[in-house]
């Protein structure tokens with residue numbers, strides 16, 4: 001079990017030659033932007049009156065001030081790269097630019113939809129936004145942040161434009177589901193002849209092709225202007241060729257690939273290379289937990305409660321998933337195997353490629369000898385899951401590191417941390433992932449559908465408090481920037497003062 005801790009804030013923030021903090025307006029109330037996941041294109045109606053619940057803590061102290069929510073419109077099916085571009089320009093305004101190199105490499109037009117007015121045109125480091133992503137929505141925000149740091153959106157885009165990044169059930173490092181939906185564990189990004197991805201791909205192509213003659217109300221908004229897939233852009237023969245083997249969905253510029261562990265490894269490298277950029281962004285990831293150890297001697301998990309839903313079946317399968325069926329092997333498993341080679345391990349031949357098992361775990365060897373080829377070198381966090389994403393993948397990009405993540409004790413019967421950092425006069429450091437596990441919640445317990453549960457109420461309440469705290473800290477840091485000669489200890493004392501009541505006014 002990872003330790004629970006509350007690190008103390010230090011006025012020093014990670015900086016390098018490229019990063020310069022920018023002053024902020026005092027006590028800004030930055031809006032919160034919501035980004036949905038794969039195949040999700042619901043609306044505020046389905047999410048419920050979450051804006052009221054997000055501001056519930058303000059109402060409690062009699063404040064009429066509200067934090068507004070912006071519902072981002074991005075493609076439900078495009079790749080994480082393309083969705084990140086769509087997210088940026090839909091907020092800022094202008095024509096979506098997918099990048100010259102990217103568009104050439106992936107065979108689509110460089111430019112997409114034009115937004116004559118952005119959803120938040122003043123978005124900048126001085127007027128930052130908070131972000132909340134569900135599932136692949138969180139991965140999309142991480143991608144956009146990497147691209148901002150790498151200069152993809154030009155010199156005016158600054159890392160501090162993202163005040164907080166909050167993710168719920170996001171598969172940062174991929175998920176087994178990515179392989180199931182393509183019907184193959186070894187050919188990604190190519191699909192099996194018949195798979196969920198194949199059916200979705202046919203639907204996408206047919207709807208896109210017929211969109212000029214179909215009522216707009218029945219055609220989902222795929223944001224695929226750059227793909228030129230309508231009957232005005234391509235012949236019927238081209239359509240048949242795409243139905244047979246799609247250039248779009250069976251490539252690496254599509255979301256089925258982005259769900260795989262290989263794609264997660266690529267994103268991890270990208271995130272790590274841009275992380276040194278620093279910045280004043282605060283991170284929270286909410287980890288849905290729906291399973292428990294099926295046997296204390298083994299790492300495998302099973303759902304806590306039986307339910308007649310596909311989610312229960314998926315969760316059960318994921319809890320005992322055989323990771324070494326995937327080719328090439330996911331890096332987290334390959335690394336464990338290579339570490340094992342330096343130790344006293346036995347090798348068992350296996351028709352799927354073999355697996356190493358500690359010579360000291362004779363019961364596991366016996367288990368494999370009986371035909372069970374489970375990857376026993378992995379810990380239980382690879383088998384714990386929410387029905388769609390394994391727990392370790394919901395934490396954050398990359399491996400755990402003392403300086404970049406803090407894991408809290410799991411929350412039971414609530415989705416709100418039991419304390420407020422500012423009320424405890426300790427302020428969290430930017431740049432650190434705060435990982436909050438919510439027990440008894442599956443992939444859709446918190447969002448995007450509103451069930452009115454206690455879990456959902458406490459989630460929005462706690463999120464509202466957290467955003468309030470970050471706004472207050474950012475404003476104080478702005479003061480720190482404006483008076484660079486102020487003694488660091490005095491500044492820290494100011495940061496620890498009780499600022500919450502003022503922030504609500």
Ligand SMILES: [Zn+2]
Nearest residue numbers: 082098106253
């Ligand atoms: Zn693309």
Ligand SMILES: [Zn+2]
Nearest residue numbers: 395400401405
């Ligand atoms: Zn961690």
